[in-house]
Amino acid sequence: MIDSIDRDVFVRIQTDLLVVGDSIMTDRHHASNGNYEDTDPQNQIGGIIPAFPLSGWLRHGMERVVRDYGATACHPGEANANFRKANVYDRDLEAGYHEKGACTDDPKEDDGCVIFDLFGGFGDIPGKVMRRPIKFNPVRSSVDYTRGQAEGHYRRLNRNVVSRNREDNREPLRNTEIDAVANLDGCWHLSFREMKPEFVGLLIEAIELLQRNKTDYMHQLGGARNFGAGIVDCELINPLYEDRELKRVFDRGRGATNPMDEKDDRWEAEYRPAFVNDLKERIEEGP
Numbered sequence: 001m002i003d004s005i006d007r008d009v010f011v012r013i014q015t016d017l018l019v020v021g022d023s024i025m026t027d028r029h030h031a032s033n034g035n036y037e038d039t040d041p042q043n044q045i046g047g048i049i050p051a052f053p054l055s056g057w058l059r060h061g062m063e064r065v066v067r068d069y070g071a072t073a074c075h076p077g078e079a080n081a082n083f084r085k086a087n088v089y090d091r092d093l094e095a096g097y098h099e100k101g102a103c104t105d106d107p108k109e110d111d112g113c114v115i116f117d118l119f120g121g122f123g124d125i126p127g128k129v130m131r132r133p134i135k136f137n138p139v140r141s142s143v144d145y146t147r148g149q150a151e152g153h154y155r156r157l158n159r160n161v162v163s164r165n166r167e168d169n170r171e172p173l174r175n176t177e178i179d180a181v182a183n184l185d186g187c188w189h190l191s192f193r194e195m196k197p198e199f200v201g202l203l204i205e206a207i208e209l210l211q212r213n214k215t216d217y218m219h220q221l222g223g224a225r226n227f228g229a230g231i232v233d234c235e236l237i238n239p240l241y242e243d244r245e246l247k248r249v250f251d252r253g254r255g256a257t258n259p260m261d262e263k264d265d266r267w268e269a270e271y272r273p274a275f276v277n278d279l280k281e282r283i284e285e286g287p
Helices: 051-068 086-095 114-119 197-212 243-249 258-285
Strands: 008-019 047-049 129-131 134-137 149-162 172-192 232-236
Touching: 008 197, 051 114, 051 129, 051 197, 114 197, 114 258, 134 172, 197 232, 197 258, 243 258
Parallel strands: 134 149
Antiparallel strands: 008 172, 008 232, 047 134, 129 172, 149 172
């Protein structure tokens, strides 16, 4: 069954506002024409959302799934556990992690736990899943969804943090600038270096968990969550779709075809339960 799934899969991501603490890279120098104003609602600036925050968001969901199955996951920190605050590391271990790499005797030969297998952990041990950045563009016709791109509108937001004392008459205390993407709708492209059924099962379970808990602070994406950013609607796009069907998912003028509906039924009835069962068996077997 795993042979029917391509190594490239896509996760649909929709959010009203996304603020990324690790910065958003823009192509403003191509689009400004010498008159670029980052707060101008008419600008046509595109850019890239780095893979790092997206990866952390997905991994957080995957770790939660593993813990819900009664297992522990590799700690995401440094392999040598040389942290400034040892008590924080110890608390993490008590909360459902094991020391990074403790699940394998030889990281070059053994797969370790499913999180270690997917994300790697030591310098020359890469993970089995490659996470690409998301390229966004405000012009829908310029977005190639088959390459994991998205429609999105870049803005630089300015916020004045003011005093709340009545006597100060809302005197500004400081000004902050944040880069944000609004009305993001597109897909995130993930590639597996090696395809295993339990990987697909974990991706299914993690995306569904992140969707169910999208208003939970700990499962939101990016920064500035207290200002309403990072509430993400997400779903795994049916891996059985062909490229032309993937494009149709985002075509607001056309609906699903009969073959797409048939693939959805097959996915729900046959593929999804099998992959989730493979994940359960992998976790039950242990590292």
